[in-house]
Amino acid sequence: MNALEAAKIAQAALEDKLGQDIRVLDLQGLSNIADCFVIASGNNVNHLRTMADEVEQKLFQQGIKMHHSEGYSVATWILLDFGNLLVHLFNKEQREFYGLDHVWSDAKDV
Numbered sequence: 001m002n003a004l005e006a007a008k009i010a011q012a013a014l015e016d017k018l019g020q021d022i023r024v025l026d027l028q029g030l031s032n033i034a035d036c037f038v039i040a041s042g043n044n045v046n047h048l049r050t051m052a053d054e055v056e057q058k059l060f061q062q063g064i065k066m067h068h069s070e071g072y073s074v075a076t077w078i079l080l081d082f083g084n085l086l087v088h089l090f091n092k093e094q095r096e097f098y099g100l101d102h103v104w105s106d107a108k109d110v
Helices: 003-016 045-061 092-098
Strands: 020-026 036-042 068-070 077-081 085-091
Touching (some): 003 020, 003 036, 003 045, 003 085, 036 045, 036 092, 045 077, 077 092
Parallel strands (some): 036 085
Antiparallel strands (some): 020 036, 068 077, 077 085
């Protein structure tokens, strides 16, 4: 399964958990970090953790294992690393502060 297919699964998992302002960015040809980012916002710590758990579970069910995660304990910005797919889950303040949507504005929305 390629990164864009995995991103669609992550997007659906986030939609199921009422993630907000979900964006799937195709970074192929723009970055050697990953082929795809999924960026979403949540309302609070519990919401962000629930979203992260759902993404991890849905991708695991498809045979995609998470390599690494960061930020779960504080849950203002949770990063889930699936290799060529990175999932960024933010509270609204952190999303605005870091501005990944703007940093990667050259990326295509999928």
